[in-house]
Amino acid sequence: MSVERMLPTPEAADLVGLVREIADRELRPRADDAEDAGEYPRDLVRTIGRIGLLGLPYDESLGGGGQPYEVYLQVLEELAERWATVALTVSVHTLSCWPLASHGTPEQRKRWLPDMIGGELLGAYCLSEPQAGSDAAALSTRAVRDGDSYRLTGTKAWITHGGVADFYTVFARTSDDGPRGISCFLVPADASGLSFGAPERKLGLTASPTTVLHLDDVLVPEERRIGHEGDGFxxxxxxxxxxxxxxxxxxxxxxxxxxxxxxxxxxxxxxxxxxxxxxxxxxxxxxxxxxxxxxxxxxxxxxxxxxxxxxxxxxxxxxxxxxxxxxxxxxxxxxxxxxxxxxxxxxxxxxxxxxxxxxxxxxxxxxxxxxxxxxxxxxxxx
Structure with a gap:
């Protein structure tokens, strides 16, 4: 049963209709087998990124689709109706890009955002820790100054796209000043000292990898800090x-x-x-x-x-x-x-x-x- 949607513009209606066609053709036929096998559809993620679905709610000046959030969410629903893992990928990736898109400097946005929202770079959002889930302000991962860089040490838990992402938006403590002591860093996947636990054996969404992320003295240049120190929370x-x-x-x-x-x-x-x-x-x-x-x-x-x-x-x-x-x-x-x-x-x-x-x-x-x-x-x- 197809949902008859109320959308703000004819262009938005055309977009959602196109997504429905693509999802019926590319996602639905693969979902059952991929979930049974636990195979992440990285090729599909690149495809939907290249047609603009990973950057829908971001401004066109940033390389995004310039769509209202209302439209972006209805696109997510269409994807989820065919394959929830792929919709989750889009949602988590959008979450991972948000700090840079909203609070990055013009130089940071120009350097990293086009590939991030264009589908070439897949993101992961790293806030939770083994002992700091719902109480995010209690996180203990540290980021210690080392000249014009930071050294990150700690463990993050329940990381969607762990081990397959190209960048990790990591929240770490730069001081002991409670929530005001947390900062945000954009950590590339090839950073030395970054490692992952085995994928969690989950009840559902088995095609979407979820792991622990270990940061062992990971050196991150200051230019990869998003916002000021203390802005992270x-x-x-x-x-x-x-x-x-x-x-x-x-x-x-x-x-x-x-x-x-x-x-x-x-x-x-x-x-x-x-x-x-x-x-x-x-x-x-x-x-x-x-x-x-x-x-x-x-x-x-x-x-x-x-x-x-x-x-x-x-x-x-x-x-x-x-x-x-x-x-x-x-x-x-x-x-x-x-x-x-x-x-x-x-x-x-x-x-x-x-x-x-x-x-x-x-x-x-x-x-x-x-x-x-x-x-x-x-x-x-x-």
């Missing part, structure tokens, strides 16, 4: 606010895929002399699934419009991430139920959607953290 949170909308869009695309699979099965499966979609108990379940998908989509679009209008959107981003990902988990679970025993087998895609949906409630800030963000905002009258 603000850059990290700013990127995450937008990244949470990316997760909401991906979760919505995944939920749409699960809903579509359930509808197709319910139309074709007969019990008691009629298609099972015509039985009220199942029909109502599908109606609730459709409502969940629509509500997640509406929330991320509204939050994106606030971002595009330069209005505060942190609260709305957390609400969208919370609702869309909880809804995706419920829709994927119900899709398995609609298919019954068939849904529990790998002969149908809903079991994969079920496994992939779970992590949406965890990364880019767990849904418990989103509830904390929302509740604290309410306490402050925001």
């Amino acid at each position: 603000g850059l990290a949170l700013g990127a995450l606010n937008s990244g949470r909308l990316g997760v909401a869009a991906i979760a919505t695309g995944l939920a749409q895929a699960a809903l579509n699979a359930a509808i197709d099965y319910a139309r074709g499966r007969e019990q008691f002399g009629r298609p099972i979609i015509g039985h009220q108990g199942l029909g109502f379940l599908l109606a609730d699934m459709a409502a969940a998908v629509e509500s997640g989509r509406a929330l991320y679009v509204v939050a994106a419009r606030r971002r595009d209008a330069d209005m505060p959107f942190r609260h709305q981003a957390s609400v969208a991430k919370l609702v869309a990902t909880d809804n995706a988990m419920r829709v994927a679970t119900d899709a398995v139920q609609v298919l019954g025993g068939a849904g529990y087998t790998r002969d149908f895609p809903v079991e994969r959607y079920f496994r992939e949906a779970k992590v949406m409630q965890i990364f880019e800030g767990t849904n418990q953290i989103q509830r904390m963000v929302v509740s604290r905002g309410l306490e402050k009258g925001q």
Whole structure:
């Protein structure tokens, strides 16, 4: 079932339509086999980068697509409906580029950003640590001055694209002044002292590599520090606010895929002399699934419009991430139920959607953290 989208311009509608065609042709046929084999589709990432999909929300003066965030997120949803791993790649890469694009010097942007958002360089975002996940301000990775460079030492955890990225946006402590002691660095993948753990053995998104990142006295020139010393925590949170909308869009695309699979099965499966979609108990379940998908989509679009209008959107981003990902988990679970025993087998895609949906409630800030963000905002009258 194709989603009829409301987009701000005819050009945006054409873009989303083109992405849908490409995703149907290039992504959907490869997803099942690649996820089974745990093979990362680096060639596809280069392809979508070269047609401009890795730079959509960035200004044209930076080499980006100049698209509103509202449009970028709906592109993410279209990708996720066909293959969540690829949509996650676009979202994480966009997250990794955000500090440079928003706070880099003109010289830094000119030097690195064109290849980053043009698809030649794949990024990874490195904030979490083994003992500093939700409490990002507690990170302990150090960046110590050494002349006109820094030496980075520490361990980062849960790094999407670990071992396959070309650059790593790393947050490290340059002083002990709490959140104000964190700085941001752009670390190239070939830096001496950079190494990775074995890929995590995950429940879902198995084609997307996730590893530990070790920094052992990695020498990083000062010109690769983004912003001033102490700006890192603000850059990290700013990127995450937008990244949470990316997760909401991906979760919505995944939920749409699960809903579509359930509808197709319910139309074709007969019990008691009629298609099972015509039985009220199942029909109502599908109606609730459709409502969940629509509500997640509406929330991320509204939050994106606030971002595009330069209005505060942190609260709305957390609400969208919370609702869309909880809804995706419920829709994927119900899709398995609609298919019954068939849904529990790998002969149908809903079991994969079920496994992939779970992590949406965890990364880019767990849904418990989103509830904390929302509740604290309410306490402050925001």
